[in-house]
Amino acid sequence: xxxxxxxxxxxxxxxxxxxxxxxxxxxxxxxxxxxxxxxxxxxxxxxxxxxxxxxxxxxxxxxxxxxxxxxxxxxxxxxxxxxxxxxxxxxxxxxxxxxxxxxxxxxxxxxxxxxxxxxxxxxxxxxxxxxxxxxxxxxxxxxxxxx
Amino acid sequence: xxxxxxxxxxxxxxxxxxxxxxxxxxxxxxxxxxxxxxxxxxxxxxxxxxxxxxxxxxxxxxxxxxxxxxxxxxxxxxxxxxxxxxxxxxxxxxxxxxxxxxxxxxxxxxxxxxxxxxxxxxxxxxxxxxxxxxxxxxxxxxxxxxxxxxxxxxxxxxxxxxxxxxxxx
Numbered sequence: 001x002x003x004x005x006x007x008x009x010x011x012x013x014x015x016x017x018x019x020x021x022x023x024x025x026x027x028x029x030x031x032x033x034x035x036x037x038x039x040x041x042x043x044x045x046x047x048x049x050x051x052x053x054x055x056x057x058x059x060x061x062x063x064x065x066x067x068x069x070x071x072x073x074x075x076x077x078x079x080x081x082x083x084x085x086x087x088x089x090x091x092x093x094x095x096x097x098x099x100x101x102x103x104x105x106x107x108x109x110x111x112x113x114x115x116x117x118x119x120x121x122x123x124x125x126x127x128x129x130x131x132x133x134x135x136x137x138x139x140x141x142x143x144x145x146x147x
Numbered sequence: 148x149x150x151x152x153x154x155x156x157x158x159x160x161x162x163x164x165x166x167x168x169x170x171x172x173x174x175x176x177x178x179x180x181x182x183x184x185x186x187x188x189x190x191x192x193x194x195x196x197x198x199x200x201x202x203x204x205x206x207x208x209x210x211x212x213x214x215x216x217x218x219x220x221x222x223x224x225x226x227x228x229x230x231x232x233x234x235x236x237x238x239x240x241x242x243x244x245x246x247x248x249x250x251x252x253x254x255x256x257x258x259x260x261x262x263x264x265x266x267x268x269x270x271x272x273x274x275x276x277x278x279x280x281x282x283x284x285x286x287x288x289x290x291x292x293x294x295x296x297x298x299x300x301x302x303x304x305x306x307x308x309x310x311x312x313x314x315x316x
Contacts, residue, residue: 014304016297020275041307044249048257049272051250057165062183065150065190 003036010042148193156196157186160203163274164210170269171214173258181217185210207284211266218262249310256306257299264299271296 006029012018013026030046103109164185169178188209199205257268270281282289
């Protein structure tokens with residue numbers, strides 16, 4: 001690139017009269033390896049402008065923008081899962097209860113019921129027999145205490 | 148406007164917002180906070196954004212005003228000014244800037260300019276906006292922008308020539 005042209009552009013540049021294209025020309029010139037000795041001190045200046053443009057915003061976007069709706073969706077999804085879980089659990093329990101102790105044949109049902117009631121009364125009598133010992137014991141203690 | 152559309156809208160200029168905030172506030176952390184603040188403001192106004200000709204210019208104006216407010220409230224309390232001195236001495240810049248002494252010199256010089264000139268240098272020499280756009284964002288006329296820019300560039304040149312003749316730059 002012609003040195004005269006660069007010097008002219010520099011002059012315009014410092015008066016604030018260069019266009020973007022001309023300023024890019026200067027940036028390119030000063031980033032090259034053959035900058036004229038007497039212009040060398042401008043290298044840092046134009047080099048900085050190019051380097052500074054590379055800085056990036058590296059933090060995440062504000063949570064207000066990125067998570068607000070996600071949280072809403074998550075809570076909706078979670079409540080649906082819980083509801084479904086409760087529903088199936090309840091349903092299963094219901095069907096299990098219905099399966100217990102049902103007979104299709106009334107004769108058989110009667111027999112089974114009788115069996116169950118017999119079993120119950122037998123066990124009740126076992127309890128009563130046990131109580132008779134207790135009664136005996138009480139009678140004897142009453143005798144002792146009376147004396 | 149949904150989130151995806153909004154993120155697509157801000158992606159082209161969110162780095163520019165950050166760089167302007169950093170130019171004014173100097174500290175990287177404060178600039179990050181300011182950028183998030185500006186993005187939230189845009190998000191809150193997302194329904195009305197279409198009526199602005201350029202959302203980017205609008206975002207830059209919000210950033211400028213927000214950072215100037217921050218600086219004003221900082222000056223009200225002395226503590227923050229001390230904090231500023233610290234960040235100035237220990238530059239939290241990106242690696243490539245730290246690599247070169249003369250580049251961080253330029254950064255220091257620019258950050259010593261008056262705020263108005265600092266913003267104009269940022270807009271023109273770094274972000275390469277047209278004068279017309281800068282005038283709108285700065286709420287100035289184009290001639291005033293050129294005059295301020297010329298002044299800022301000459302100040303930088305003066306420092307560079309000085310440091311160069313001392314053999315530092």
